[in-house]
Amino acid sequence: THLFEPMFTCHLATFVQVVIIGLDSAGKSTLLAQLLTGQMVKTSPTVGFNVGNLDVDKKTSLTVWDVGGQENMRPNWKYYLDDCKALVFVVDSTDRARMAEAQKALKKVLSDERLKGVPLMVLANKKDLPNSMTIREVSTQLDLPSYSPDREWEIQACSGLKGLGLQQAFMSVSKMIKKS
Template identity: 45%
Template sequence: MGLQNAKHSKVKQANIVMLGLDSAGKSTLLYKFRYNDLFLTSPTIGFNVDMIETQKDFTLTFWDVGGQQKMRQSWCSFLETADGLLYVVDSSDKQRLEESKKEFEVILKTESLKGIPVVVLANKQDLPGAWNAEEVTRRLNMKKYCSDRNWYVQPCCAITGEGLSEALRILTAFTRQYSRSKETSTIFKEIKTL
């Protein structure tokens, strides 16, 4: 029993907050990540939580928070313990991308999110006229708003699963690096107080 607990305690865990406007595909993406299957979803009222082991010693806990206007007011409370942000945009909905950009900018200005890695999923690449990763990068002004952190824009399709394994790999690498730097920072703070 003791050995099993010691082994289990070595597993690192990181909190990933999934945000984006309603109908961007967050819940569908989460189900595809977790079960590699397509689920019919309805708008998320509140949030969904799921854990995914991405490596044998590393688990990501995803907080999929509803994107309706009334839910956006509570986004900041979810960001307080975030180790990574997964921001989802409907890359085919050009009319709402400006609204999504404004919400994204507000999120990135949140003090608790300072330096936290960001992966943007340019979802719905299967739809005609969807903007590619380069265009989403430009339209969200990623180079300006994410210059102080690791960031990446991954084109994907929640229905087919295209691009999702790459997104998980990048998100895992970013959050592992962030977690290590956070641990090192905590150790230095503790040493200074001695």
Template identity: 40%
Template sequence: MGNQLTDIAPNTSFLPSFQSLHVVVIGLDSAGKTSLLYRLKLKEFVKTIPTKGFNTEKIKVSVAPSRSINFQVWDVGGQEKLRPLWKSYTRRTDGLVFVVDAAEPERMEEAKVELHRITRTSENQGVPVLILANKQDRDSAASVGEVEKLLAVHELSACTLRHAQGCSAVDGRGLQPGLEKLYEMILKRKKMVKHNRNRKR
């Protein structure tokens, strides 16, 4: 499943018709990013191996009773040596999905550092972020509120639209409402960008 890393960052042209939105899934290794991707794609839990490069899938998500949207989702490896490459994938993205293992509180500080680092890069200023507190099927998982505190979500830039959502790759809970919220935030940001552009004319 893991493709080899290439020098080619995903190149998505801006689609005014919103036929396909470009979304990048990042987070520490073993947070469950690839399992979440294939839960969305195949509607079942897939036990995966650590991603050496990236996986990419087109996923159809219903965002209204009679409306579906295509997300082109890039899932990028989270091992420490791969994290500097994240910015190659997030450069022209419509939205970020940051996955944390809510049952591993001892790694929250490390996750917090990476979340704040990637959202502060100049290319990602204002890009909407969906934070997925994964592994809610486990009794030891921290609640969404606890995860937000541990990640210091309130300290993210005021221009960054964000939403934290509990979820589970095992049973799929929380993924649909999380992606609906991400879609809303992406639309809101596109409108804001357009409005600001028109004002400057």
């Protein structure tokens, strides 16, 4: 079963595919639930995916896929990359011990030919918790500067639980898609 059933509306919006990935426990499903419902939702580890439509503005609606991040699920990420117009990579900014693993997972997925030129938004989640890393630290740990100039990327701090920074992040994702 999926947390979010797609909500199809009748206005003339363009549906654009956005894929959210990241390691397990990064907060992807919590973040998507907050974005779509504006409420804190209790989530459990995603087996498979969640999907929902996010209206960014009157003309743009993003179909957002949140794909499970457990190690045994990561090989399946590739099945969600067809027609992907932006990749959102979520990291738990309090989990320093797994940043190398996150960097490796990100590099692997970005090496997929279908993501060539696709913009990347990194969300440093759990900013509301003490001891979270700065976006500069996360950026360095993930080696984001190495992706320039071949790929447009941005990093933003957020809290999936409280909704902080999510609207702004997805407005930026929409702008990056329009530019690419």
